[in-house]
Amino acid sequence: MVQNTEKYTVITGASSGIGYETVKAFAERGSSLILVARRKDRLETLRQEILALHPMLDIMVKAADLAVPQNVLQLYESIKSYPLRTWVNNAGFVNYGSVGNQDLEKISRMLHLNVEALTVFSSLFVRDFKDTEGTQLINISSCGGYTIVSNAVTYCAAKFYVSAFTEGLAWELKTANAKMQAKVLAPAATKTEFGKIANDVTEYDYDRLFGTYHTSTQMAAFLLELYDSDKTVGFVDRETFSFHLYEPQVQYAGSSRHNQKM
DSSP states (O other): OOOEEEEEEEEESTTSHHHHHHHHHHHHTTEEEEEEESOHHHHHHHHHHHHHHOTTSOEEEEEOOTTSHHHHHHHHHHHTTSOEEEEEEOOOOOOOSOGGGSOHHHHHHHHIIIIIIHHHHHHHHHHHHTTSTTOEEEEEOOGGGTSOOTTOHHHHHHHHHHHHHHHHHHHHHHHTTOSOEEEEEEOOSEESSHHHHHHTOSOOOHHHHTSSOEEHHHHHHHHHHHHHSSOSEEEEOTTTOOEEEESOOSOOOTTOTTSOOO
16 A cells, blocks of 8 residues: 555554554554654554554654643644644543542543543644545544443543534534544443553453453454544444444434524
């Protein structure tokens, strides 16, 4: 495949899991990359792995804790001058626990990362690149962004926001005849570091606790399937683990006579 170093793909949460495998998948397609995560050492290792296979690509590393609001704006300012083509908002983590007993400090960080950082990055990317041919924004939600899962109510609510926000943005871009597409990927159980972080443990047995799950490599393949399609939603059924491409699922009142008159 002909390599293209003229356009860049930004991937947050790139140091592990779905983000890590998505980096490798886009590199295989010849895209230069901007890798974003907290752990610079892991990003540097990944950068060297990619360059060993694809030396013609430009791979940049940006270490930042995106749960800190000012870091989000600083990160965007540092890369907005590059010719960006694709932005994947993958950074995030899950929290398990009842609403009354959840760790509020952890929940605050989760909301800053899963909701606020994603919203700010999406807004800025749309503002600056919506009329650039071929651009795509892909936000990672969850099947829990369409179904409330017991013991994960706050996480699901945050992912409901991601799903609704991204679907609404997709409608907005289509209505404006923008060149950018906005899409949402909704995984089910995927073997990553999520389980350890969610339960504050050092070991997490996906085989025992889930039985059925996808690997990060499989989810990266689903993401590319969504990327290549004209659909808005890539959804994993949490009962069958089958992957489906859909039009937006949230009811859209774009033409309602009860909307505010502008």
